[in-house]
Amino acid sequence: MTRQEDDPGLFTAEEAPLDDLRLREALRIVEALIFASAAPVSETFLAERLPKGVEPGPILSQLQRHYAPRGVNLVRVDDHWAFRTAADLSFAIRKDDMEVKKLSRAALEVLAIIAYHQPVTRAEIEDIRGVQTSKGTIDVLLEAGWVRFRGRRRTPGRPVTFGTTRDFLDHFGLEELRDLPGLEELKGAGLLSGRIPPNFHVPMPGDGDALSADEDPITQLDLEELGLLAPRDEG
Known part of the structure; x- marks a missing residue:
């Protein structure tokens, strides 16, 4: 994961940065929780598992920017978050082994x-x-x-x-x-x-x-x- 000082543009003015150690730990916790979940994860769920005093909003914003140019994006679904394949790469994802049921x-x-x-x-x-x-x-x-x-x-x-x-x-x-x-x-x-x-x-x-x-x-x-x-x- 990119360190804060290596990419000073990751935070906006509203996102008061944490000290480097707590920031990296919070980033890793949020990333792991979302990656391990089969369904979109709520911000409330994330907040309960972050260190005391750390809000999930700025962490999620940084992760979203970090993954924006990659093959996997962090996306918001209602007030939940999930990793999804980048939309422009859908042509490369083959699902021949999955039966797709078309709606009438x-x-x-x-x-x-x-x-x-x-x-x-x-x-x-x-x-x-x-x-x-x-x-x-x-x-x-x-x-x-x-x-x-x-x-x-x-x-x-x-x-x-x-x-x-x-x-x-x-x-x-x-x-x-x-x-x-x-x-x-x-x-x-x-x-x-x-x-x-x-x-x-x-x-x-x-x-x-x-x-x-x-x-x-x-x-x-x-x-x-x-x-x-x-x-x-x-x-």
């Missing part, structure tokens, strides 16, 4: 609706698509880990609301939901073709985690009702 058009449409309109119920998804959505389509997205049950809407029947997950952000290389492409980006990528209605707009996703004012949190009984947990033994 229906599943892609549902995933896009959930991403942009969350929190959204199944009825709302069907209203946007104009067709019924099979349970199997949503099950595929749940099994992939890209969609989750968020809560229950405070309306008659208390329908379940859906939202995307951190794995969704990680898979599509997004730091947060606000990084989803907007109207001009979608048009430039050829994903919107034909004549677009003058009042058409791409919605701005809300907070990925916080429940909205008309949502209740998922409870143990809700999970049992949805078949995600076995009913508790009353005895």
Whole structure:
């Protein structure tokens, strides 16, 4: 790892440098924890394992700059961090030994609706698509880990609301939901073709985690009702 004095430009004015020994130790701890984890690591997790008085923010910023020109980059996913192959080297990564399951058009449409309109119920998804959505389509997205049950809407029947997950952000290389492409980006990528209605707009996703004012949190009984947990033994 590059020493601080060998690269004085690594720190910004807001990143008050530690003494060299503590800095190197903190860098090594954060690097090792993220490298050893199969899933993105939270800043809270890192802070709990750093020496007293050392904040993970400046350490992560330095590591991110250090890995920026390399074949592996340190990327932020929501408020979590992970090492990922540099995007421009994807052509060199062969996955012939892995079976890639392609999503159906229906599943892609549902995933896009959930991403942009969350929190959204199944009825709302069907209203946007104009067709019924099979349970199997949503099950595929749940099994992939890209969609989750968020809560229950405070309306008659208390329908379940859906939202995307951190794995969704990680898979599509997004730091947060606000990084989803907007109207001009979608048009430039050829994903919107034909004549677009003058009042058409791409919605701005809300907070990925916080429940909205008309949502209740998922409870143990809700999970049992949805078949995600076995009913508790009353005895």
